[in-house]
Amino acid sequence: MSASPHPVPRNLAPRNQTSPNPVPAGAARPSLPLWTIRGSLDRRLYLSIAVSSFGLWLALWWAVSALELIDPLFLPGPGAVLRRFVSWARAGDLLEDAKISIFRVTAGFLLSALMALPLGLIIGAYRPVRALFEPLLEFARYLPAVAFVPVVLLWTGIGEPSKIAVIWIGTFFQMVIMLSEDVTRVPMPQIEAARTLGANDREVLILVLMRSAMPAMFDTLRITLGWAWTYLVVAELVAANSGLGYAILKAQRFLQTDRIFVGIIVIGLIGLGTDQILRWIHRRLFPWAGAR
Amino acid sequence: MSMNGALTVRGLGKRFETAAHCFEALADISFCVDPGEFVAIVGASGCGKSTLLRIIAGLERPTSGEILAGGLPITGPGRDRAMIFQDYSLYPWLTVLENIRFSRRLAAQRRDHSSDDGRGAAERSVLLLELMGLERVRDAHPHVLSGGMRQRVAIARALLCKPQLLLMDEPFGALDAQTREVMHDLILHIVALEKRTVLFVTHDVEEAVYLADRVIVLAPAPGHIDSVWTTGLPPALERSCDLKLAPEFLAREREILDRIRATSGLQSDLQALRRLTGQVQFERPDKAQS
Numbered sequence: 001m002s003a004s005p006h007p008v009p010r011n012l013a014p015r016n017q018t019s020p021n022p023v024p025a026g027a028a029r030p031s032l033p034l035w036t037i038r039g040s041l042d043r044r045l046y047l048s049i050a051v052s053s054f055g056l057w058l059a060l061w062w063a064v065s066a067l068e069l070i071d072p073l074f075l076p077g078p079g080a081v082l083r084r085f086v087s088w089a090r091a092g093d094l095l096e097d098a099k100i101s102i103f104r105v106t107a108g109f110l111l112s113a114l115m116a117l118p119l120g121l122i123i124g125a126y127r128p129v130r131a132l133f134e135p136l137l138e139f140a141r142y143l144p145a146v147a148f149v150p151v152v153l154l155w156t157g158i159g160e161p162s163k164i165a166v167i168w169i170g171t172f173f174q175m176v177i178m179l180s181e182d183v184t185r186v187p188m189p190q191i192e193a194a195r196t197l198g199a200n201d202r203e204v205l206i207l208v209l210m211r212s213a214m215p216a217m218f219d220t221l222r223i224t225l226g227w228a229w230t231y232l233v234v235a236e237l238v239a240a241n242s243g244l245g246y247a248i249l250k251a252q253r254f255l256q257t258d259r260i261f262v263g264i265i266v267i268g269l270i271g272l273g274t275d276q277i278l279r280w281i282h283r284r285l286f287p288w289a290g291a292r
Numbered sequence: 293m294s295m296n297g298a299l300t301v302r303g304l305g306k307r308f309e310t311a312a313h314c315f316e317a318l319a320d321i322s323f324c325v326d327p328g329e330f331v332a333i334v335g336a337s338g339c340g341k342s343t344l345l346r347i348i349a350g351l352e353r354p355t356s357g358e359i360l361a362g363g364l365p366i367t368g369p370g371r372d373r374a375m376i377f378q379d380y381s382l383y384p385w386l387t388v389l390e391n392i393r394f395s396r397r398l399a400a401q402r403r404d405h406s407s408d409d410g411r412g413a414a415e416r417s418v419l420l421l422e423l424m425g426l427e428r429v430r431d432a433h434p435h436v437l438s439g440g441m442r443q444r445v446a447i448a449r450a451l452l453c454k455p456q457l458l459l460m461d462e463p464f465g466a467l468d469a470q471t472r473e474v475m476h477d478l479i480l481h482i483v484a485l486e487k488r489t490v491l492f493v494t495h496d497v498e499e500a501v502y503l504a505d506r507v508i509v510l511a512p513a514p515g516h517i518d519s520v521w522t523t524g525l526p527p528a529l530e531r532s533c534d535l536k537l538a539p540e541f542l543a544r545e546r547e548i549l550d551r552i553r554a555t556s557g558l559q560s561d562l563q564a565l566r567r568l569t570g571q572v573q574f575e576r577p578d579k580a581q582s
Contacts, residue, residue: 187381189381190381190382190383192349192351192369192375192377193381194398195350195368196349196350196369196370196371196373196374196459197371197394197395198371198400198453199400200399200400207394207397207398208383211383212383288385288433288435289384289385
């Protein structure tokens with residue numbers, strides 16, 4: 001791809017203008033250079049760049065292992081990881097591990113979301129409620145969720161509730177604060193217009209604040225879902241006998257680096273997949289939200 | 293002062309107080325608006341005209357004085373005083389028609405209009421849609437509309453519940469000049485036909501003189517009424533934009549502009565400008581040393 005800014009030598013340019021068959025208007029349309037701050041990029045080019053960035057890393061990884069630059073014990077090649085993936089999946093417990101992990105993330109995340117949504121809404125709506133909760137939440141969100149694992153085990157035992165509790169501690173406080181910010185960003189004229197049309201407090205809350213903040217709140221939930229996966233792995237590394245995090249820990253004991261890689265990549269792929277699905281749902285639910 | 297005017301403002305004052313300092317926005321404002329009258333409020337920026345409108349809407353509380361709307365004291369926002377904002381007041385998740393019909397979802401509406409059934413309001417919303425030239429976009433969402441169309445939706449939404457008083461806070465401030473002209477005639481006609489009372493805040497004096505029956509000039513620091521002008525133009529339905537070029541119109545506009553300029557404390561300081569452009573040497577006290 002030679003993207004020279006002057007494809008036509010300057011001394012030839014005038015001949016183009018006087019030629020009997022002028023270039024069609026569309027063909028010579030000057031487009032903005034790719035490196036424009038806040039410029040545009042068509043979808044196909046975006047996708048090909050995105051795919052090739054994945055490809056580049058894969059190729060680099062493959063090259064490093066093929067040239068045996070690093071001991072496969074430290075960094076197994078893509079082939080070994082792929083073979084491990086197939087054998088693990090065939091044995092059936094990869095699917096089982098993934099299922100239990102997905103269940104834990106979903107449960108912990110939903111618990112957080114169901115508690116954070118109403119709380120975030122009223123914190124964003126009423127100043128006294130904000131005063132009551134915000135300093136507390138700001139403190140709580142800096143508490144290291146990981147350090148809670150021992151007490152959580154003490155409180156809830158080593159069953160499913162302990163993993164769900166760790167995910168809850170890791171996501172809930174951040175979620176409430178971010179959701180309340182989404183509510184405070186609802187334009188004031190939307191609220192005031194409703195009030196001069198005769199809306200009472202409950203109606204402003206439900207018909208205006210909640211509806212107006214919904215796309216932003218959905219995005220907040222999508223982002224915090226990613227964090228839920230982080231805390232799941234933490235919980236499973238410390239206290240579990242199933243799940244992808246536990247499988248990674250077990251593989252470490254047997255120095256099965258390829259299995260660790262499979263676990264990490266599977267979690268990454270599940271995350272990427274759900275994120276894309278949620279983005280798609282967002283576009284379908286709130287087609288009006290993109291262009292303000 | 294008569295009690296049955298559409299709006300009576302008496303001795304109104306507003307002070308904003310914070311821990312650090314206190315700011316007197318409005319002092320001793322008194323005026324009356326008759327039913328069916330179109331009153332414009334103009335003034336230099338910072339004179340408190342928007343604050344005055346927001347107090348009348350019930351969105352802010354006055355520090356002193358009283359306001360009666362239709363003879364009743366104002367305690368908060370109410371559907372008898374619909375307000376139209378400059379921008380960002382439409383609901384982007386609703387279609388044009390749903391935005392216009394928004395007030396029908398509210399309990400206050402349903403309670404007051406139990407006799408005058410829902411069909412009346414439904415028909416009225418379609419009529420308003422036609423009147424505003426919005427049929428083509430009735431199912432579109434606001435983000436695809438032009439600024440002028442969006443303001444027409446906001447006006448239709450406010451008119452749907454037949455407010456006694458229509459409060460407009462620089463409603464055409466974000467529109468281009470051509471769209472604004474069209475909106476002027478539209479709002480004049482609809483307000484005359486619907487026999488609504490309007491209080492209209494603007495910084496555009498031409499707009500104020502063209503639309504209003506009376507123009508109130510506010511002066512800043514603290515905001516008070518400087519003067520009240522009667523425009524004496526022909527009835528709303530007979531006005532057209534040619535009027536804006538008539539000598540009497542221009543003279544009235546000039547007079548009001550002069551009042552605003554006189555009260556704003558703003559004038560171009562020629563001496564300072566000359567210094568800025570280097571035509572006059574800066575008189576420096578330490579000049580002798582160099």
